[in-house]
Structures are given as structure tokens and as C-alpha cells.
Amino acid sequence: MSSEKPRILITNDDGIHAEGIEALEAAMLEVGDVYVVAPASEMSGASHSLTLGRPLRIRQIDERHWSVDGTPTDCVTLALNRILPMELRPHICVSGINHGANLGDDASYSGTVAGALESTILRVPGLAFSLVANRSQDFTESAKVAKEVTLKALAEGIPEWTLLNVNVPKGVPKGIKITKQGFKAARPIISEHIDPRGKPYYWIGEVREGFRAEGGTDFEAIDEGYVSVTPMRSDLTNHSAIEIMRGWEESS
Amino acid sequence: MSSEKPRILITNDDGIHAEGIEALEAAMLEVGDVYVVAPASEMSGASHSLTLGRPLRIRQIDERHWSVDGTPTDCVTLALNRILPMELRPHICVSGINHGANLGDDASYSGTVAGALESTILRVPGLAFSLVANRSQDFTESAKVAKEVTLKALAEGIPEWTLLNVNVPKGVPKGIKITKQGFKAARPIISEHIDPRGKPYYWIGEVREGFRAEGGTDFEAIDEGYVSVTPMRSDLTNHSAIEIMRGWEESS
Numbered sequence: 001m002s003s004e005k006p007r008i009l010i011t012n013d014d015g016i017h018a019e020g021i022e023a024l025e026a027a028m029l030e031v032g033d034v035y036v037v038a039p040a041s042e043m044s045g046a047s048h049s050l051t052l053g054r055p056l057r058i059r060q061i062d063e064r065h066w067s068v069d070g071t072p073t074d075c076v077t078l079a080l081n082r083i084l085p086m087e088l089r090p091h092i093c094v095s096g097i098n099h100g101a102n103l104g105d106d107a108s109y110s111g112t113v114a115g116a117l118e119s120t121i122l123r124v125p126g127l128a129f130s131l132v133a134n135r136s137q138d139f140t141e142s143a144k145v146a147k148e149v150t151l152k153a154l155a156e157g158i159p160e161w162t163l164l165n166v167n168v169p170k171g172v173p174k175g176i177k178i179t180k181q182g183f184k185a186a187r188p189i190i191s192e193h194i195d196p197r198g199k200p201y202y203w204i205g206e207v208r209e210g211f212r213a214e215g216g217t218d219f220e221a222i223d224e225g226y227v228s229v230t231p232m233r234s235d236l237t238n239h240s241a242i243e244i245m246r247g248w249e250e251s252s
Numbered sequence: 253m254s255s256e257k258p259r260i261l262i263t264n265d266d267g268i269h270a271e272g273i274e275a276l277e278a279a280m281l282e283v284g285d286v287y288v289v290a291p292a293s294e295m296s297g298a299s300h301s302l303t304l305g306r307p308l309r310i311r312q313i314d315e316r317h318w319s320v321d322g323t324p325t326d327c328v329t330l331a332l333n334r335i336l337p338m339e340l341r342p343h344i345c346v347s348g349i350n351h352g353a354n355l356g357d358d359a360s361y362s363g364t365v366a367g368a369l370e371s372t373i374l375r376v377p378g379l380a381f382s383l384v385a386n387r388s389q390d391f392t393e394s395a396k397v398a399k400e401v402t403l404k405a406l407a408e409g410i411p412e413w414t415l416l417n418v419n420v421p422k423g424v425p426k427g428i429k430i431t432k433q434g435f436k437a438a439r440p441i442i443s444e445h446i447d448p449r450g451k452p453y454y455w456i457g458e459v460r461e462g463f464r465a466e467g468g469t470d471f472e473a474i475d476e477g478y479v480s481v482t483p484m485r486s487d488l489t490n491h492s493a494i495e496i497m498r499g500w501e502e503s504s
Binding site: 042043044045046047048049050051052053055056057058071073074077078081082105107108109111113114117121122152158159161162165174175176177178179180181183187188189190192193199200201202203204216226229230231232233234235236237238239240241242244245246248249250251 | 294295296297298299300301302303304305307308309310323325326329330333334357359360361363365366369373374404410411413414417426427428429430431432433435439440441442444445451452453454455456468478481482483484485486487488489490491492493494496497498500501502503
């Protein structure tokens with residue numbers, strides 16, 4: 001990296017006014033120049049969705065902050081292809097700090113992870129940060145971790161086409177573990193309600209029933225009090241299934 | 253499988269009135285009993301997003317058809333946890349037929365793939381079908397492929413925790429290839445428009461610039477006129493990067 005200050009694009013899925021993104025911005029101001037492009041409102045569960053069916057509005061708040069009425073993926077693609085001029089192309093994109101874990105299968109529903117995934121696809125290394133705590137809003141330790149991991153990624157680089165999904169446990173972490181994505185065993189609970197006109201509507205909730213604590217997973221690291229850093233890429237292929245299924249091939 | 257007729261859950265991301273889902277339903281009626289739970293309107297680009305921030309409405313159209321004002325992921329979780337009673341739990345879930353390809357990185361934006369991914373997470377094997385043609389609405393060949401692949405998956409099973417992302421080329425396919433997910437090189441183009449009040453708004457579009465035609469990818473199979481069947485799982489881990497990054501680990 002040259003001696004210029006690193007440029008850091010910040011996004012999230014809890015919205016531009018969330019406490020987690022403010023904590024992340026404060027940490028990143030100690031690392032480099034920051035540019036925040038984030039959803040105008042909460043977008044949790046947005047996954048890697050891209051808004052194609054309607055137009056988007058960009059609101060510039062000040063020189064360094066923009067909100068978009070879309071998803072984290074929309075924010076990153078607009079930041080890199082419209083909002084920031086080429087000479088301000090960021091060195092890295094950080095997403096978060098998410099209010100809640102993005103472990104196991106949940107990473108695939110996560111707008112936080114998707115923001116980092118989108119930047120990686122667009123060739124800017126991406127980092128996603130999440131705090132594993134449902135009620136706590138204390139981002140002190142997770143902001144420290146975000147700063148440390150970002151400095152390391154800028155200094156040492158991360159593998160090509162790879163993003164890092166970083167989950168930080170409650171309290172002071174014992175250290176960092178490089179992990180693989182685990183699997184959860186959760187049963188969604190759909191709750192039924194009745195509106196004032198007597199018609200039913202439904203909310204999707206979830207009852208977690210534990211996880212498959214295989215060795216080396218993100219769940220395991222968090223369970224033991226470590227920061228979990230999972231290298232991810234935009235590849236859902238089940239490589240081990242390819243040979244198993246070879247017998248399906250046919251030519252006419 | 254027992255001798256009872258297979259039960260098939262159908263969803264998509266183009267919406268319950270799309271031609272692709274009608275073609276898929278017609279093909280599945282030759283395989284078993286069908287239950288259609290699909291978005292009320294088009295949800296392209298919805299990815300694996302789950303609607304958590306607002307309630308959902310379910311509209312029952314007849315004994316076998318329901319529409320939901322949400323994403324494909326919402327449809328599948330509602331179908332399996334609310335709409336279909338346990339004794340009608342489906343043997344398989346099919347999603348599509350998508351109007352357009354879901355190859356390479358695009359699979360991660362795809363609501364079609366996400367419908368099959370969600371059912372796989374909920375332990376019902378999932379298949380996603382897409383027709384690689386932007387303008388053609390001729391689903392004849394892709395419906396045949398959907399029937400053939402579904403019969404095969406029901407008869408032989410598919411690897412655990414795995415979904416199949418099936419892309420069908422234009423015309424009569426030469427056969428089936430088992431593939432891995434490729435990578436695209438596309439440059440998003442953001443177009444700016446001005447509304448009647450003089451304010452700008454933006455649409456996200458895309459200019460494809462080709463793909464990395466590594467051997468054995470979905471792109472390659474389609475390019476050669478074959479049906480591409482990519483086994484996928486809910487795991488974004490870049491396994492080869494784990495050892496590379498081991499040096500990042502630390503304990504305090």
C-alpha cells in the first residue's frame with residue numbers, strides 16, 4: 001500500500017442511524033478516511049438482495065455520508081459505481097457492526113455479510129463485523145476488534161476473492177480463531193395475529209435449538225469466547241458432491 | 253420412497269403469475285401432487301432475504317395455490333411451517349422456472365436459488381430451475397429437464413444438505429453436466445434519471461463483460477449447450493483460505 005491514508009467504505013444493514021455503524025465509523029476514523037453509504041432504514045435479513053424492480057434515491061447527508069433507500073448490496077454497488085469518484089476508490093469496505101450474530105447459516109440471510117460480499121465481487125476487499133449479543137449495545141470491544149482486523153487486512157492483505165465474516169463475542173475476547181461456517185438447527189416459529197378488520201397476518205420468528213458444534217466452526221469459537229473470523233467467497237458449490245453426482249451426466 | 257405419490261412444493265421469484273412457474277407446475281403434475289406457494293409479485297434479485305421487519309399476508313387462491321406478499325424464502329418457510337400440515341410435508345421443493353440465467357455469482361442474488369436453499373436448510377431437498385434466455389418465453393425444453401431432474405432426485409436422492417442449481421440452455425440441450433459455480437466479470441451500470449420534480453433517481457443495471465471460463469463451471473456447460481447442474485450448500489466458507497490465514501490466530 002502507498003503511504004496515502006487508506007480509504008474505507010462503511011455500510012451496514014441496521015441502517016445509517018444504528019449505534020453499531022457509529023461505533024464502527026469511530027474506530028475506522030483511527031485507521032483512515034471514511035465514506036459511509038448505508039441504508040436509510042433497517043434492512044436486517046436483506047441478504048444479498050439487489051433492488052432491480054424500482055429506482056433508488058441517494059441522499060447526501062454531508063461530504064462523507066450518504067443514505068440509500070435500499071439494501072446493503074445496493075449501497076455498495078452505488079458507492080463504488082456512482083457515489084465515489086474513481087480517485088476515491090476505497091481500499092477496503094467494512095460492514096456493520098451488526099446488532100446480533102451472523103453465524104452458521106444465518107450468514108446467508110445477513111445484509112451485513114452481503115455488503116462485504118458485494119464489495120468483494122466488485123474487487124474491493126470486504127469485512128463484515130457482528131456483535132454476538134441480542135440486547136447489549138456495548139460496542140467497545142467489537143469496535144476494537146474491527147480496528148485491529150482492518151489494520152491487519154490492509155497491512156497483510158486477504159486471499160483473493162475472499163471476504164472475512166467476523167463475529168465478536170460478548171465481553172473481552174480471548175483472541176482470534178480462523179473458522180469455517182457452522183450449521184444451525186433452528187425451527188422457525190410463525191406467529192399469527194389478527195388485524196383490526198379481523199384478517200390474519202403473520203410474522204416470521206425463530207426458535208434456536210442449538211447448533212452442530214463441529215470442530216473449527218464459527219459457533220465453537222464464539223462459544224469459547226474467541227473472535228470468529230471466517231474467510232468466505234461467493235461460491236455456494238458443494239465441491240464434495242460433484243464427484244458423487246458424476247453419474248448423472250449424460251449426452252444425447 | 254414409499255409408494256404414495258410424491259408431494260412437491262413449488263415456488264419462484266418471478267411471482268405466482270409468471271409463465272415459468274406455470275410451465276413448472278404443468279411438468280410437476282406429471283410427477284406428483286403439487287402445492288404452489290409463491291410471491292404475489294415479482295421478487296427478482298431478492299436473494300435469500302427473509303422478511304423480518306413487517307408482517308406477511310398469505311392469500312389462499314384454491315386448494316393447491318397460495319400467494320405471499322414476500323420473498324421466495326418467506327414463501328418456503330411459511331409453506332413448511334404454517335401453510336402445509338405435517339402430513340402434507342413435501343418430499344421435494346422446486347423453484348422456478350426462472351426467466352433468465354442464474355449462473356456464477358448471480359446465483360447469490362437469485363431468489364430462485366434462495367427458495368431451494370431455504371427448503372434445503374429446512375430439510376426438504378431443493379431444486380432451482382432457470383432458463384438461460386433473456387427474451388424467449390419458450391419453457392418447453394426447460395420443463396422437460398425439470399421433470400427429468402426431479403424424477404431422478406426423487407428416485408436416487410441428492411447428497412445431504414445439498415440443493416441443485418439447474419440452468420437450461422436455449423434450444424434442445426445436448427445432455428447434463430455436473431458443474432461448479434463460475435465467476436462473472438460484470439460491470440454494473442447505474443443509470444440516472446430525473447423525476448417530474450427535478451430530483452434524480454437511480455436504477456441499477458448491468459453490463460456483462462464475459463466470465464472466467466474455468467473448466468467445469470456452469471458457464472462452460474451452458475456455453476457448450478448442456479444443462480448445468482451445480483450441487484450447492486449453505487456454506488460460503490473459502491476452505492482453502494483457512495490454512496492461509498492460520499497465522500492470524502492469537503490468544504490473549
